[in-house]
Amino acid sequence: MKKIKVQKRYFTQLAGEYLAAGELFRQGFFASVTFGLAKSFDIFVSGQKGKLARIEVKASSDPYFTRKRPPVYPNDHKWHFNIQSIIKELDEYGGVGSNHAPSDKFYVFVTLCGDKPDYYVFEAQMIYNALRNKINRFYHKPKYKGRKPSGRWDLKLSDIFNYKQQEKVYLQKDNWNALRRYLN
Numbered sequence: 001m002k003k004i005k006v007q008k009r010y011f012t013q014l015a016g017e018y019l020a021a022g023e024l025f026r027q028g029f030f031a032s033v034t035f036g037l038a039k040s041f042d043i044f045v046s047g048q049k050g051k052l053a054r055i056e057v058k059a060s061s062d063p064y065f066t067r068k069r070p071p072v073y074p075n076d077h078k079w080h081f082n083i084q085s086i087i088k089e090l091d092e093y094g095g096v097g098s099n100h101a102p103s104d105k106f107y108v109f110v111t112l113c114g115d116k117p118d119y120y121v122f123e124a125q126m127i128y129n130a131l132r133n134k135i136n137r138f139y140h141k142p143k144y145k146g147r148k149p150s151g152r153w154d155l156k157l158s159d160i161f162n163y164k165q166q167e168k169v170y171l172q173k174d175n176w177n178a179l180r181r182y183l184n
Helices: 002-026 083-092 124-139 163-172 176-183
Strands: 030-033 043-046 052-060 078-082 105-111 118-123 152-156
Touching: 002 030, 002 043, 002 052, 002 105, 043 176, 052 078, 052 176, 078 083, 083 124, 083 152, 105 124, 105 176, 118 124, 118 163, 118 176, 124 152
Parallel strands: 052 105
Antiparallel strands: 030 043, 043 052, 078 152, 105 118
């Protein structure tokens, strides 16, 4: 059973990467998918002036909900992050308490439900801020005092935007202009 879940997650991630690369081409970008098991990003994108951007793709095929808490947004999916890798990456940019992120890195969240995928495009800074908030909440819980975060953590749209900022979620949907601005 566990092997099937891992395979499904792997295939979902690969589908998301190729769909995102295809959408990047459709949007007029030159994209190259990277290969390997321990890669630090999924897609290279180059602009007309030779500037490069790194894209990390996160794909999800199951909307997030629990019996205790209904979803904040109608299509609130969850995307998985290896928290040790994120902490290591944050350390390169000033640590968990810092407010810095690489300007050449973007995240594309792909939802694979319905007839066509939805794409949410974020600058790394927005995702790093949401992950920093989750990590800081972890460190402030007494039961985790002295422990380090580990394992796979989920991030949802409602972790990035609160319910009062719902309109901002939809501004990130198909926000390819953020990438276009960086490359040009």
